[in-house]
Each structure stands twice: as structure tokens, then as C-alpha cells.
């Protein structure tokens with residue numbers, strides 16, 4: 001057996017599966033996160049025995065855990081569910097990885113920080129400001145405790161999501177219909193194109209790096225600036241993007257600046273962490289939705 005097992009067939013999991021090539025397997029709950037990917041085995045990561053059985057049967061060398069509950073506003077009202085999937089579920093995957101000697105890369109988020117600083121390093125103290133982020137931080141701890149040799153990758157990402165639903169798909173859909181886009185000028189991040197992130201995660205899995213690693217591009221952008229870059233890259237007039245401010249009407253608080261310092265990744269990985277212009281250039285225009 002051997003090979004790569006991707007857990008979680010959503011936006012990132014689909015990209016990792018594609019990047020890992022034909023020998024890789026995908027385990028996910030339903031594959032129904034609006035993403036058209038092939039799911040080899042159904043598993044709910046909250047079920048410790050089911051996770052164990054899948055890892056025993058597939059016997060991978062590498063597990064990339066991309067499964068998560070990701071609806072930030074929904075999770076604000078259901079912290080128990082957030083914890084069950086993102087913290088305890090993450091621990092279940094890590095325990096199975098440890099038991100069957102698979103190298104684990106656990107995927108986390110830039111949202112573990114409170115966003116009051118910037119360019120956070122791996123040793124900066126996380127301070128989550130919402131339930132999603134709290135559960136993801138606990139998931140990091142669960143993963144590292146159950147599989148001490150694992151790597152935890154914190155990231156943010158953009159790209160075309162098969163089936164739609166990503167930030168880029170939303171921007172493109174509005175621009176295609178001739179509608180204006182409002183981009184938050186007060187939310188700042190340094191995301192990676194999802195295929196670029198997938199390649200970095202697969203390379204990280206083949207290194208001996210233990211613990212946290214930040215993965216992002218070298219440039220801080222607000223969501224407003226990102227939307228303008230996206231409009232240009234997709235062939236629309238960036239003037240259709242209006243400057244807006246976050247806040248109001250959403251259940252969960254968002255951190256303001258979650259830029260990740262990626263010096264460690266740049267020193268360990270050969271995979272380049274592409275600038276947003278370079279990353280958007282590979283995204284292309286999507287199908288009408």
C-alpha cells in the first residue's frame with residue numbers, strides 16, 4: 001500500500017488530491033461540500049473507530065488532513081460541533097496516523113490569531129476571536145499531542161472551487177453579471193493559490209519538519225485589494241470593486257490582520273510561495289454559474 005491519503009474532500013482537499021496524482025486516496029464525509037471530487041471512502045472523522053479502520057486499510061505513508069467544519073458564522077452558534085470536528089476529529093486522524101506510522105500534515109488556519117498584530121511567526125501566541133478559530137487551535141494541539149512528529153500548516157487560500165463557492169468564485173460571479181463588488185479594506189491576509197498550497201503541503205509531508213509552519217504569500221493584501229487584483233486578472237475593470245468595511249450582520253467576529261510570516265517555510269521548502277498576481281494568473285475565468 002503506501003501513498004497519500006487526503007482526508008476531507010472540499011476546496012483544499014480536492015486540490016491536494018489532484019496535486020498528489022493518481023495513486024492518492026480521498027476519505028471524506030460526503031464529498032458534498034459543493035466540490036466535484038472522487039471520494040474513495042466515506043468517513044466521519046468524529047468516529048474514532050471508523051477513522052482507525054480507514055487508515056489501517058489504506059495504510060498510507062502520508063496523511064494530509066484537510067477535513068474541517070468551516071462555516072465560521074454557523075459554528076459561532078454551535079461550538080460543540082466545531083470542537084467535535086475541528087478539535088476531537090483532528091485528534092482522531094492524528095491518533096490513527098501515529099498508530100499506523102503515517103506522516104501527518106494537519107491543516108489549520110491563519111484565523112488562530114486575534115488580528116491585532118501582523119506578520120505572525122510560528123512562535124507568536126494565538127488568540128482566537130471566534131468559535132471556529134478556537135476549535136482549530138484546539139485541533140492543532142490535539143494533532144501535535146497525538147502525533148508528536150506531525151506538521152501543522154497554518155494558511156489561507158484562494159482559487160477556483162469546482163462547483164463554486166470560494167471568494168474568487170463570488171467575485172467573478174458578480175463581475176460577470178455586471179454587479180459591483182464590495183471588498184473589505186480592513187481585513188488583511190496573505191493567502192496562497194490553492195494549488196500552490198497543495199504542492200507546499202505535499203512537499204512539507206516529505207520533509208522531517210515537526211510542528212507548526214506558516215504558508216502564505218509575501219504580500220499583505222486587504223480583501224478589497226485582493227478583489228481588485230482578482231478583477232484585473234479575470235479581465236474585468238477593477239473600478240467595479242468598491243472599498244467597504246467589515247462588521248455588522250455576521251455572527252462571528254473576524255480577526256483584522258492575519259498575515260503570516262513565512263520565513264520558516266521559505267527556508268525549508270523548495271516550492272515557491274507565489275505572489276497573488278502569479279497565483280491569480282493560473283486561476284483563469286470560470287464557467288458561468
Ligand SMILES: NC(=O)c1ccc[n+]([C@@H]2O[C@H](COP(=O)([O-])OP(=O)(O)OC[C@H]3O[C@@H](n4cnc5c(N)ncnc54)[C@H](OP(=O)(O)O)[C@@H]3O)[C@@H](O)[C@H]2O)c1
Pocket residue numbers: 007008009010011012013028029030031032033034043044045046065066067068069070085089107108109110111136155156157158
Ligand atoms: N477556505 C479557506 O479560505 C481557508 C482558510 C484558512 C484555513 N482553511 C483550512 O483549510 C482546510 C480546508 O478547508 P476548505 O476550504 O477545503 O474547507 P471545505 O471546502 O469546507 O471542505 C472541508 C471538507 O471537510 C469535510 N468534513 C467536514 N466535516 C467532516 C467530518 N466530520 N468528517 C469527515 N469530513 C468532514 C467536508 O465534507 P462534507 O462535504 O461531507 O461536509 C469537506 O469535504 C481546513 O482545515 C480549514 O480550516 C481554509
